Amino acid sequence: MRLLCSLFAARAGGLSLALALACMTLAAGVALFGVSGWFLTGAALAASAMTFDLFAPSAMVRGFSFLRIASRYGERLSGHATTFKILSDIRVRIFSRLIPLVPFKAAAHRTGDFVARLTADVETLDMVFLQMVAPIATAILGAVGLGIFLVLVMPDALPVVLIGFGLTALALPALIVVAGRHSGAETVRTAADLRIAVLDGIDGHADLVALGAVGEARQTVDAAAAEVRRARLRQAWRIACGPGFVVLGSGATLIGTLWVGLQVLAEGRVSGPVMVGVLLAVTAIFEVAGPILRGAGRLGAASAAARRVQSLVDMQPAIRDTARPVAMPASGTISFENVGYSYGRDHVVLSGLDLDIRDGEHIAIIGESGTGKSTLLGLLLRLYEVDAGAIRIGGVDIRDVRQADLHAHIALLTQEAPVFIGTIRDNLQIADPAADDEALYAVLAKARLDGFVRGLPQGLGTWLGESGETLSAGQARRLCLARTLLSPAKVLLLDEPTAGLDRPTEAAFLADLLAVTTGRTLVLATHAALPDGAVDQVYRLEAGALSPVG
Amino acid sequence: MNTVDSTPGSAPARSSSHEIRWLKQRGRVGRHAIGIAILVPLLSACLTVAQAYWLATILHRAIVDQVATKTQIPALLGLAGLVAVRAALAWIGESAGIRAAEDIKLAIRRDLFAALMRRGPDWMRQRASGELASQILDQVEALDGYFARFVPAMIAAGVVPIAFAVGLMPVDLVVGIVLLVTAPLIPVFMALAGWGAEAASRQHLTALSRLSGMFADRLRGLLVLKLFGRAEDEVVRVRNASDEFAQRTLAVLRIAFLSSAVLEFFAALGVAGVALYVGLTYLDMLNLRGSSELGLQAGLFCLLMAPEVYMPLRTLAAHYHDRANAKAAVASIEAAFGGLPAVEPAEAPRGAGWTANGAVAVSARHLTIDTPERDTILSDATLEIAAAETVALLGPSGIGKSTLIEVLARLRGHQGEIRIGGTGLAAIEEEALRRHVAVLGQRPRLFHGTIASNIRLGRPAATDAEVRRAAERACVLDFADRLPEGLATPIGERGRGLSGGEGQRVALARIFLRDPALVLLDEPTAHLDTETEARVIRSILAFAEGRTLLIATHSMAVAAQMDTIYEIDDRKRIARRAPGFGLSSAAIPIDGAA
CATH class of the missing domain: 3.40.50.300 (P-loop containing nucleotide triphosphate hydrolases)
Known part of the structure; x- marks a missing residue:
């Protein structure tokens, strides 16, 4: 991950823009739902239009809606644009690093394997910022914002919301990542093996035909493809936990908040409209948990790819220039x-x-x-x-x-x-x-x-x-x-x-x-x-x- | 509802292109898993309605009826049960989608590779291997989202919003109608945006495929680039290629994001409309319900359900580019393979049964060879080789000796008549041909594995002792025994670690494991020193005992040991040269045209 950190640092400007827009999107969404719930309940309880200010809340609903649409579009675009720049940086860095390393002595460094590293691994890494770093940072900032809001309007709900949200958006994804580390590495390795088997078959096609060994090549590829499937399926049940946990976590937090809300409402410490507003706002913040949990299932593959890229970048050239090189003689025996x-x-x-x-x-x-x-x-x-x-x-x-x-x-x-x-x-x-x-x-x-x-x-x-x-x-x-x-x-x-x-x-x-x-x-x-x-x-x-x- | 072929009317059901039709056919492999993946969101949607209704009821009772908190506990527990069931369903649906996609991708990869292997070497020669491999790996991977996510999302988007809108009508007719009217508009806008996404996506995949090919090529030659001091320039090229790739991908995404922004705009209009309508009704500023009163419960239920109506459409929009990517991937596969492989692979045509006992004669009449890469190699040429004859084929480099050998081994097309052992070449059954005709190319491929496993490719059932014996005869042991691991030494792609001459001897050892009637060798001693060459030729001649042998060579020393010497002359004919003649002596044409 050292490699990613240094690459992220180089593109800090673009990344902070994407992060700021992501926070704005989340805040607008939370505010939209909160205000709607508060507005509707307030209107239902109000005796008549005379005693209820209709225009401020309805303007807020519209404003937050459109702000959310615009900032989400901007967030996605700037996030992807920056990620691509980072991907380009990685490729160039790997290629530059390879120059002093050739020629390789070990046969393990196969061309097909390199291609796998340079395209598939680098592609896999594109999710690290978009699916993990940005949503987690947004989730933390969003939780802080919602926490401050809760302290002001309904402090009793603060522990339930923070624990529920923290578990769903941070702790459970971490669990999935740890559990998925091994199978992620396996997915990347089996895919690289399949690529080599396929390249062997295509580059050696004439030899295989001449030897009548096409059947053997097909068996090799079939087996390698089946290995890829097996590795992916082993990973699948963890990936599938993501959406399940989102439903479970948001549902449990909603019910917990509702339980606390009902009690403070009965005690008269909070009004009905505010309670409904808080409830809907809490539901809305879980929007950010989905991407985190979806990303978590695949982070195993991404970190395996990152490790391989890192090991490539870290390889020491066997032969180095001396610290004080002398001039090359123009001629001489x-x-x-x-x-x-x-x-x-x-x-x-x-x-x-x-x-x-x-x-x-x-x-x-x-x-x-x-x-x-x-x-x-x-x-x-x-x-x-x-x-x-x-x-x-x-x-x-x-x-x-x-x-x-x-x-x-x-x-x-x-x-x-x-x-x-x-x-x-x-x-x-x-x-x-x-x-x-x-x-x-x-x-x-x-x-x-x-x-x-x-x-x-x-x-x-x-x-x-x-x-x-x-x-x-x-x-x-x-x-x-x-x-x-x-x-x-x-x-x-x-x-x-x-x-x-x-x-x-x-x-x-x-x-x-x-x-x-x-x-x-x-x-x-x-x-x-x-x-x-x-x-x-x-x-x-x-x-x-x-x-x-x- | 549990096949992918059912296309609900309101989903973005544009007339399915042939790419999508092909995908649907392939999808049958995973239809059970897809069925589950489709069914689950529909079930889950029903539970969503129940959950919203339950929540609205609890809130209504607490705020309007002001009941004691304790009496709400059973309702809260019920709510918790609903949440648990929905979570389980979400897990099942996602797992089923992934399983379906993996099953289908496995089947497609197998079929594509099989289709590739059925192709003739002529076809293969003109394609870049990196690009073909990328079709089987990356493009097939791009189908993942279509089966795992898009298909279930498409069905849900076609069914759920309408069901929700209709379901809300008994609660409030106006809300139901507002949602029913705005929802179907969304796919129209999305389809518009989707067309653009698809065109852009196609470019993106082409760029990925090219990038992969270029990396392979430049990496293969990285040492040469480095020695010429050009590697740094290639870094710039790599950056440019990556940047171009990024730019294209971004173009795809810009449109894909636009389509979801359009969707969100309409969803926002719908939700805001419902909120405003319900609010105004509460404040008695609007009355479209006649005498019936709208309670808090009904209003909250409408508010909670309004975003849910759009949720399946939003999910579909998020996965819309999966369809575009899949379609573009299929188009790319079609372009690279020159057509889409049939779902049921056709049986390879079986030729005449053919067996050869001992050596076979080879004859060619009116043989003309045109190659796409170079001009005519042979024109109306004649060749007669008797059974058990040993023949050298001489000629300047590039005149077409290798091409002729490839034609005789049926690795390349030709015009005219070739008979091997009296049977027309084209009519010989593939399996029999390969059993009886052995060929060594000029650039034999060594496969990833060990030296021994590469030799054993000649006869997979060979014992270790037989492999070693073959290795000895091909002078492979000369270098293999100097390696710490001997014949078990791993060799990498393109035989890295072995020199050209060593690789060719390994490939020769393969042939020594076989029992062919006709042996075709293309410069088997090209990289060898005189002493090793002599030993290899001795082995070849011993092996050729009782077989027919044709060797293309530059070496007069080799040619002199054969019964007959032929050469390709400048009239594009095959001419016989008497043994012992020097290179400068005139060729004696045997094609009757002289």
Whole structure:
């Protein structure tokens, strides 16, 4: 809830407006019913119109009615508008927080799970202010107002009303929340599981069809959907307690007030019209209890969502910038000095690795897949931290420079580089937002994709769907390669750049490499057979260390 | 009264659109629970009348008759009993509504996913998975309020106000008539406001669906964005998307709130009218009742009942946007799925029974493949593969090798004739086809689970030993045995934690668990180093013994080990190349057109 508090504080102005309007709505409603009851009873008892002031009360009835309509409209609108601003704040904050956290090592952080967090959880949180904070604050303020009024006109009813109202609007909702905490968390979790099952089924549809395993996927989704239903039904009886308690609480308080009222009336300490007015006013204040009790049943889900969002926001990035970063050297030899890295406790990937890459040198690292070529590239970008030794650029330890500077200096083409939803132009300009079409075509030519793009009716403006599914695997790969080449970085790291390319294209591309990367340092991780002279030096990665080839 | 199909005349019963009709059909799944949810508010309304009457009586006796307080105790206890019963009814009604909604949503989700799985891969390829998933999750969730709240509220709003107004007539004819006249006007205004809410609501759901798709996409590529220093810009995009989403939602709500303000205005007019009329009658400034005197009891009863007349309408207004949301959600599902799934799912068409013993021959004549994404891949091509032959398919990247494999596996449409084992491809029963034809795509999907569970997908009944054996043959153990948990290592969505080559070997192991007559492999060694590639190919060739094998590959080393090499030439034909020929040598066309 810390997160929500800080977000609420940032939007205090809008929230107080909504709260003030909510109080006004409640006060107008209470006054309307009180005055009506008092007016009618007074009129019934009055001997004639001469002795009864008709116009003041009837004007009050009308005035309070319309005030209530207007303030309720304003309250709802301003409350929702502010809530949406807060929701937007949450999304932005989560997304910003994720930036230093990638790449995640654990497989538990699944894309589907993230989507669930960012949309469903954040949606769930929208009820926290509207359904809980605002009604409770309104209820407390309303109870104080009604209490003062009762002290003035019928103090005997004060204990009954305050206890009855307090129990209904505050204590019972708290009970429902406590009881619902577990099942709320379960609802959110089962919904996230269902989303993953459905996404697995859709993204893997072709594989499932080919395997004849569509039935298994349907069973998985059916079971996950049934789990969602079960979790929701477990929550349902608590949610249903809300409306029941409103009826019970308001009814009991009404009867209690009536009992007290009848006695003070018999003792002559209060007049009939005032007693009826108080009774109706008390009934009217329970209007605010409905939303609180309805909200209480769902608060379990909301607080589970809030906890998950909070845990995401609280996660500490594994790698941080040093407190006093030094400037990134514009150039200089990259040196791995006795670098060690292990994955978990007993899976040693690299140990005692030494490597010097001079400015502008082109090297290739070959080796069996899984030997740590990608890890080595990641270490140079400080996506992971070395366990032993150090990596220096121009003599400066990469841990002493800002990560953003390091990333600007070195561009990486990862093995699973994605094609984003958007146009071809959008996809390329990620590397350089200022690049014009001419530059884009030039870089596409280097990746041998310009002919294809020029052949498309919409050229660079062609929209690419999810996963870039309208491109073949090879074309998608070359688009990502073009994006990397477009980057102004001094050092290029290419992880299997030719995967998905046929051999002639691969050979031509590798032969071209020298030309398209002239003046830039190049590190190529590949299993492809390299043509002679494509790079200055080839190393083989084996058993965690490098050895020069040839 | 206990089916959702009964639509009372005075409720906002505009001619039901086909979206609402579909919803009503789906609603039959939960009709018993909905019946209870509808019945309960009606019962509760009767008790409300009794409660108001009882209260007015108590007050009248205390203020006008001035009876002793003690004699009122039985009446007070009766009042307490009424309150208790109404509270219980409220609980039952709410529970029943939730149950109905959950039952119906479960049935709809199952049907939608089943309908999705029946779709061809061609159709699926052109859709964003996040958006489709959002239909099954978020849009179906948006139906919740329609069944749990709107339907019961609609019936109550159609019945209760009129019953109350008519019921008040014996007490005071004028009050009854005033309420009867103002109440039916309200739905008219609400319907007017509701139309606007519906249009806005549709936009809102579209925005939600897009937002969800965009988040998934950007999160998937967050590392790339971060490395290019573009992640901060994406934060701005996320804010813009959220703001747009907020703006659209607010547009929906502004209209929904307006409709309830209109309602409250009329309710206020009605209540104020009753109060004024009763007050004036008391003061003898107005007499429409002839000789009969209006007592305090009757007046208070009218005053207490006046807001109750409007209460069901107010409840309906509060839930009106549930209907609009549900309708918009159904429209969104319809748009995304290209039509609404039938209530009774159609049986999948069953083709000819087909069994293959050992290897099968593959032949294609006049084969033309047009893809929506790219141009024509093949035009009037011919392909002949003998039973038990091993064939390599070569060709530059992007020329359509993967597409051809997808066509042969019936994962993509085509024109012309393809026969597998002598039977037309289109006529083969789905289940038999999948049993006898194994295919490995270029980007195989790894499902959330463990390495072992992903391999076992090839044959769910396989024992642990068989899974391990398959993993060994596909060289999965090379990397799996280095992991602390071995084959039990969990892998996440899209196989996070495994490299491309590792993922492909896991998918290959799936195939080794099966017993296909025809094996179609799309670049099974694309990510592998030479040594591993050689071992994987050895395994594949051993497995292909007595089966027909087609491998799309870039690797001449792989192609050279096959009986025959084909390639797709620049005339969009499939041409045979003699083994041992270099890449530069001319292709020998076999399609008879040369």
